[in-house]
Amino acid sequence: MYKVFVNDKPLFLTNEVAKETDFQLFLLESVDIEQLIVKMFNNKIKKAYLYYPDEKEILNKVKEKIPVKKAGGGLVYNQKREVLFIFRNGKWDLPKGGCDKGEEIEDCSIREVTEETGVGDLVISKKLQKTYHVFKRNGIYRLKITHWFEMTTTFEGTLIPQEDEGIEKVAWLKPDEIKQALENSYENIKLLFENENDIKI
Numbered sequence: 001m002y003k004v005f006v007n008d009k010p011l012f013l014t015n016e017v018a019k020e021t022d023f024q025l026f027l028l029e030s031v032d033i034e035q036l037i038v039k040m041f042n043n044k045i046k047k048a049y050l051y052y053p054d055e056k057e058i059l060n061k062v063k064e065k066i067p068v069k070k071a072g073g074g075l076v077y078n079q080k081r082e083v084l085f086i087f088r089n090g091k092w093d094l095p096k097g098g099c100d101k102g103e104e105i106e107d108c109s110i111r112e113v114t115e116e117t118g119v120g121d122l123v124i125s126k127k128l129q130k131t132y133h134v135f136k137r138n139g140i141y142r143l144k145i146t147h148w149f150e151m152t153t154t155f156e157g158t159l160i161p162q163e164d165e166g167i168e169k170v171a172w173l174k175p176d177e178i179k180q181a182l183e184n185s186y187e188n189i190k191l192l193f194e195n196e197n198d199i200k201i
Contacts, residue, residue, distance in 0.1 A: 002059055004143065005133040006040040008187050011048050013062060015055040028052040033065045037134055037141050062143065066134070070099045071146040072109030075128060075192055076119065078153055082172035085181055086116055089166060092181040094189055096146050097165075105147045113151065117170045118160030124149045131188035148192055 002013040017025065026036060028050045039045045052058040073096025076084035085092050097112035099105060110122045128148035134141055159170035173181055182190050 001055075002132060003191075004062075005131075005187050006037055007043070007134075009040050009043075009046055010187070011036075011040065011050060011134075013050050013052070013058045015051070015053055015058060017051060018049075023047040023049055025049045025051055028058065028061050028065075033062070034141060037066075040134075041136075067140065067142045069135075069142045069144045070105070070108075071096050071144055072099060072105045072112055073097070073146050073148050074109050074113040074122065074151045075148060076113060076117075076122065076151045076153055078155070078172055080172070080174075082174055083178055084113070084117055084119060084153075085171050085173050085178075086161065086167045087169035087171070090184075092185045092189075094148075094192070096148075106149065109147065109149050110151070116162045116165060116167055118158060119153055119155045119170075120157070121153045121155045122151045123153065125152050126150045128192055131191060133186075133188050146188070 004011040004013065013028070024045055026048060029052070031050065036045070036048065040048065050062070052061055073094055074084070075094060078084070084095065086095050087093070095113040095116040097108070097116065099108040106124055110124070113122055114120055126149070128150055131146045131148065133144050135144055136142075159172075161167040161170045178193070182193060
């Protein structure tokens with residue numbers, strides 16, 4: 001099952017029909033996906049399931065119905081085991097951004113972290129899960145698939161928010177501060193911390 005966030009509300013892609021009642025179920029083959037997304041953006045639907053029988057194909061079927069934007073990002077630890085956060089649009093977030101044409105996803109992730117925060121000397125320690133969310137640009141809804149990597153750095157220089165990307169603040173947060181920041185963050189960012197041993201949310 002995949003969990004796609006639409007305006008921070010979950011849209012589950014599933015090949016199972018559960019006997020729950022607190023959500024709406026749509027057939028992926030016949031749904032007008034844009035109409036469904038609009039309803040979720042307008043808070044008319046809080047949670048929905050998109051059903052397709054073949055789990056391996058379900059994401060490809062969604063990609064046929066909505067344009068995809070590939071992005072890379074980092075969950076970055078410094079030597080004190082603090083995590084690098086950015087503050088944008090009134091919420092705490094992790095640095096990430098879209099890939100350039102032909103760019104490897106690891107290179108994209110490192111580049112975006114450096115551009116958005118000023119942090120260098122980044123080393124990828126492991127690949128984390130992908131997250132999925134829908135956003136609107138130039139009147140078109142797109143599915144953003146973000147590839148996340150855990151990174152470490154020995155960087156101790158000045159943090160520089162990328163202001164032309166709307167980033168107001170960059171900060172290293174301690175585990176107890178992270179917990180508080182995640183209360184004012186996005187659902188897909190919270191997912192990344194579920195398996196982080198240092199940080200229990």
